[in-house]
Amino acid sequence: SRKAAGGHSCSTRRATMVFSVLKNLGYSTQKQVVIKSWSLSLLYYSIVAVVLAYVIGFSIVLKKGYQASTSAVGSVAIKVKGISVQDDPGNSSSSSGRALPFKRQVFDATDLTTYDSSGVFIATNLMHTDQARGTCLGTYHSEYCDGPEGEANSCVEGYLSRTGMQTGACKPSSTEAGKHRCEVVGWCPGEPEEDEINPLGNVGNFTLFLRTNVKFPGISDARGRTPEVSNANGTEPTLGWNLFTLNDILKMGAIKYEDIQSTGADIVMNIYFDCDLDMGVDQCGPRIPFEVMRLDTPDSELSAGYNVRYLSPVTTRPLPQPDCTFDEGGDSRTVAKAFGPRIRVQITGRGRRWDLMMLTTTLGAGLALLGVATLVVDLLLLYVLPLRASYTDLKFQVYGAGDEDEMGGGCDGLMAAAPRVREDTLEDAATPLLGGGSRTH
Numbered sequence: 001s002r003k004a005a006g007g008h009s010c011s012t013r014r015a016t017m018v019f020s021v022l023k024n025l026g027y028s029t030q031k032q033v034v035i036k037s038w039s040l041s042l043l044y045y046s047i048v049a050v051v052l053a054y055v056i057g058f059s060i061v062l063k064k065g066y067q068a069s070t071s072a073v074g075s076v077a078i079k080v081k082g083i084s085v086q087d088d089p090g091n092s093s094s095s096s097g098r099a100l101p102f103k104r105q106v107f108d109a110t111d112l113t114t115y116d117s118s119g120v121f122i123a124t125n126l127m128h129t130d131q132a133r134g135t136c137l138g139t140y141h142s143e144y145c146d147g148p149e150g151e152a153n154s155c156v157e158g159y160l161s162r163t164g165m166q167t168g169a170c171k172p173s174s175t176e177a178g179k180h181r182c183e184v185v186g187w188c189p190g191e192p193e194e195d196e197i198n199p200l201g202n203v204g205n206f207t208l209f210l211r212t213n214v215k216f217p218g219i220s221d222a223r224g225r226t227p228e229v230s231n232a233n234g235t236e237p238t239l240g241w242n243l244f245t246l247n248d249i250l251k252m253g254a255i256k257y258e259d260i261q262s263t264g265a266d267i268v269m270n271i272y273f274d275c276d277l278d279m280g281v282d283q284c285g286p287r288i289p290f291e292v293m294r295l296d297t298p299d300s301e302l303s304a305g306y307n308v309r310y311l312s313p314v315t316t317r318p319l320p321q322p323d324c325t326f327d328e329g330g331d332s333r334t335v336a337k338a339f340g341p342r343i344r345v346q347i348t349g350r351g352r353r354w355d356l357m358m359l360t361t362t363l364g365a366g367l368a369l370l371g372v373a374t375l376v377v378d379l380l381l382l383y384v385l386p387l388r389a390s391y392t393d394l395k396f397q398v399y400g401a402g403d404e405d406e407m408g409g410g411c412d413g414l415m416a417a418a419p420r421v422r423e424d425t426l427e428d429a430a431t432p433l434l435g436g437g438s439r440t441h
Helices: 002-024 038-062 246-252 356-383 388-395 401-407 411-428
Strands: 067-071 073-081 083-088 103-108 113-116 119-122 125-137 165-172 180-188 207-215 228-230 243-245 265-276 291-294 307-313 324-326 332-339 341-354
Touching (some): 073 341, 207 265, 207 341, 243 246, 246 291, 246 341
Parallel strands (some): 265 341
Antiparallel strands (some): 083 103, 113 119, 119 341, 125 180, 125 324, 125 332, 265 291, 307 332
8 A cells, every 4th residue: 555655646746747847838929019219219220221231232242242252273384584694613723733713604594493393493592513433531520530639530431421431541631721531432522511602693583484274163154164264375475464583573572682592492472363253254363463471481590591402414524623532434423502492383262253042141141130130229128228127028928827728718718818918018118118208009
């Protein structure tokens, strides 16, 4: 009997909980309260006007919210032309040991440019070393074999140092009085440890022809073709359009040619397209000036600027050099170390065209902002104005479970309850919410 009583008690509690939950369930419906107030009306319609101006004037007209856009995809082909000269002493001495005079050496763009898939390198400072296989003294600081205290020979036979493979001999240098260096076997003479500054002339006036080809995938014209923009057809090299000097490009990034002439620089140039294809492909072009930015750190102590090395094969052996013995019949070469701007070129941008779906999306998102006007006015009435309690009673009304009995008779019950609701509303509205000429109904 206790178990039966306990089970009956649990069932009663569960039934009570279910009834309580059902009793507190509610359905919300809209209730409209009209407030005759010129100040609130002015605030409401002012906010509506601002929202409409934003949607139509800014989002649709100014920002062209009726157009669909896609990213630009393209490539750039670069051609560099120009002539440069450099004062070059050649080898420092002749076979008789007599110093050779300086001479003017002429270079063209082919000598000074290196192309790759992402851009071009242009040499503005060039140092070269004529070499042949043989035996010579090392040229780097680590290949000194006499310390400040005159310690013993530090050269190790077979050790690979910066210049070549050491023979184990420590020999005096004929160009540095009182200094000894390790003898090495390799390409002789070795490159100097310190960079030489011997800038090339006229490189700033080299011209760069930029041939661009850009497409806008995802957008089609009336014939179903993808719009394509190129400056290669129907045009000719024109300064300021598709032809620029190196000085012009550097100025776009506020870079002085004199600052990079000796050490070089790592530079990125972005060609940006923003094309309104509704105006026609002929009206599409890059934004000039281009976006030019220097990537390297000019004041870096470890590695400033930009430089490359390359080999130039030669058929003649270098003139005799101090502290060098060349192999008979050995190979020869010229090592060039070039400093200059490394220009990486990239294409970015977008193409835009009329799209009905984009227009409806922009309109829908903008018109949804009209709810801000109602929100602002309601916040003032509910939480700011002095008679906010009266407006709250007018705006929100709750029918409890007891009221359902009155409305349970269908339309007759609802009509019976309606006069009471209206009467309450009018009674609350007897006191104006805003004072003066404001009233509710």
